[in-house]
Amino acid sequence: MKKLLAVLLSIVMIIGATLSFTSCGETDNSGDWAEIKERGYFVCGITVYAPMNYFNEDGDLVGFDTEFAEAVADYLGVEAKFQVIKWGSKYLELNSGSIDLIWNGFTYGAEDGVPRTNYVDFTHAYLKNEQCVVIRSEDAATLNAKAAFAGREAAVEGGSAGESVAKGLAGNEDKLAKFDSQAAALTELSAGQVDFAVIDLQMAKAMVGTGDYAGLTICTASDIVIEPEVYAIGARKGSDFTAKVNEAIEALYEDGVLQEIAKKYGLEYDLVEDLGK
Amino acid sequence: MGTDFLSITLSLLEGFETTCTLFGLTLLFSLPLGLVIAFGSMSKFKPLSWLCRLVVWVIRGTPLMLQLFVVFYVPGMLFHVRIFSGEDGRFTAALVAFVINYACYFSEIYRGGIESIPKGQYEAAQVLGMSKWQTFRTVILMQVVKRILAPMSNEVITLVKDTSLARVIAVAEIFFVNEMDYLSRGLVWPLFYIGAFFLIFVGVLTLLFRFLEKKLSYYKI
Numbered sequence: 001m002k003k004l005l006a007v008l009l010s011i012v013m014i015i016g017a018t019l020s021f022t023s024c025g026e027t028d029n030s031g032d033w034a035e036i037k038e039r040g041y042f043v044c045g046i047t048v049y050a051p052m053n054y055f056n057e058d059g060d061l062v063g064f065d066t067e068f069a070e071a072v073a074d075y076l077g078v079e080a081k082f083q084v085i086k087w088g089s090k091y092l093e094l095n096s097g098s099i100d101l102i103w104n105g106f107t108y109g110a111e112d113g114v115p116r117t118n119y120v121d122f123t124h125a126y127l128k129n130e131q132c133v134v135i136r137s138e139d140a141a142t143l144n145a146k147a148a149f150a151g152r153e154a155a156v157e158g159g160s161a162g163e164s165v166a167k168g169l170a171g172n173e174d175k176l177a178k179f180d181s182q183a184a185a186l187t188e189l190s191a192g193q194v195d196f197a198v199i200d201l202q203m204a205k206a207m208v209g210t211g212d213y214a215g216l217t218i219c220t221a222s223d224i225v226i227e228p229e230v231y232a233i234g235a236r237k238g239s240d241f242t243a244k245v246n247e248a249i250e251a252l253y254e255d256g257v258l259q260e261i262a263k264k265y266g267l268e269y270d271l272v273e274d275l276g277k
Numbered sequence: 278m279g280t281d282f283l284s285i286t287l288s289l290l291e292g293f294e295t296t297c298t299l300f301g302l303t304l305l306f307s308l309p310l311g312l313v314i315a316f317g318s319m320s321k322f323k324p325l326s327w328l329c330r331l332v333v334w335v336i337r338g339t340p341l342m343l344q345l346f347v348v349f350y351v352p353g354m355l356f357h358v359r360i361f362s363g364e365d366g367r368f369t370a371a372l373v374a375f376v377i378n379y380a381c382y383f384s385e386i387y388r389g390g391i392e393s394i395p396k397g398q399y400e401a402a403q404v405l406g407m408s409k410w411q412t413f414r415t416v417i418l419m420q421v422v423k424r425i426l427a428p429m430s431n432e433v434i435t436l437v438k439d440t441s442l443a444r445v446i447a448v449a450e451i452f453f454v455n456e457m458d459y460l461s462r463g464l465v466w467p468l469f470y471i472g473a474f475f476l477i478f479v480g481v482l483t484l485l486f487r488f489l490e491k492k493l494s495y496y497k498i
Binding site: 039047 | 349350351352353357359362367446447449456457460
């Protein structure tokens with residue numbers, strides 16, 4: 001009996017030790033490109049929003065990032081697939097290999113004060129963006145200066161660049177309601193649960209004031225200064241795929257293909273100049 | 278994408294199909310697997326019975342949501358193997374997690390049912406010269422089925438609603454479809470509409486179980 005117990009325990013300990021050993025080691029992603037080439041496609045993790053990745057009337061996935069990814073895939077001779085993910089699980093999805101790129105208006109910068117470069121390798125930045133404050137149209141007269149936002153309730157996407165901006169404006173973390181997507185934050189605002197939302201300017205330009213968000217408007221208070229930022233694509237750390245995607249981006253920019261796609265979505269003035277230089 | 282009643286119904290039905298498939302396949306695999314685990318934990322070979330009880334303890338003792346994360350993400354993160362790749366990868370991962378989880382719950386119901394049969398019946402069968410397997414198949418099994426029907430119907434109905442947890446790994450079941458397409462755009466009523474889908478489905482199951490109970494109520498005094 002005792003011997004058996006000892007054997008069982010040692011088995012458990014061996015399993016435990018191997019588990020902890022493998023989890024400590026830096027994972028090696030330098031063979032990513034070979035693997036992607038072999039299987040013939042790469043997977044982009046997305047959430048659905050205009051103008052980056054969204055469904056048109058026919059139910060087809062379109063958008064700037066969608067077409068951009070397809071163009072990159074074309075150049076590399078593989079296929080681009082898109083997987084709708086929970087934005088909060090994006091690093092988990094990336095590191096477990098269920099997606100290969102985070103490509104969905106992904107801001108090059110920090111998240112909760114931690115630089116995102118800790119989690120991913122970025123490709124070239126390709127599009128300029130800002131965070132922007134959205135309010136209900138009827139509040140436009142009262143919420144007209146930075147001071148008016150102090151102590152107000154805000155809705156943001158958890159883990160987004162807008163979260164820290166909203167925290168700065170409201171002055172208190174407790175005032176933030178965090179959601180799965182930027183669209184959910186807007187919904188919260190139009191339903192009257194919060195006083196303002198902070199989302200990407202590119203998204204706000206495409207969605208605020210139309211359709212389901214007709215009652216919303218972009219806040220134009222001149223004393224709210226928000227640092228400009230850029231979008232880039234996130235790849236696994238140490239992956240050799242990053243260089244491949246960069247090569248494709250440079251070529252597409254040189255040939256004017258990227259500019260064409262940008263024009264289609266009204267983003268031609270927001271492309272990063274001298275991309276890749 | 279339209280937001281009229283018909284197109285919402287159609288797209289929700291598509292999600293509900295995934296929900297139903299997940300439900301059906303989970304039952305199909307976890308019912309027999311549960312019996313295997315039940316036999317394992319009743320085994321006279323102690324290490325096997327310990328192992329089965331340990332597994333049941335771990336699976337019943339941790340949230341199903343966590344198990345979904347572990348099944349889908351951990352193989353890729355720790356060992357760099359992508360078991361669940363391809364189109365149906367997420368669904369398969371969810372199915373594996375659900376089957377293991379429900380098999381453990383079922384195994385305890387089976388065990389309770391089997392152990393509730395009086396010892397005298399085994400002894401009587403032995404006197405009549407029946408083998409162990411014969412005894413189980415012809416004497417014990419159907420009595421067990423009758424006894425466990427009520428707790429099983431409980432678990433099965435819980436499973437219908439638990440399938441919505443699969444959305445944490447982005448399986449396109451009905452709640453995930455609704456969250457991504459409608460809730461995120463401020464449409465709240467589809468959420469309650471989904472409630473009707475489940476209510477009808479569970480209603481059918483309830484009738485089915487009532488029918489089975491009636492069917493199996495012979496020899497009742």
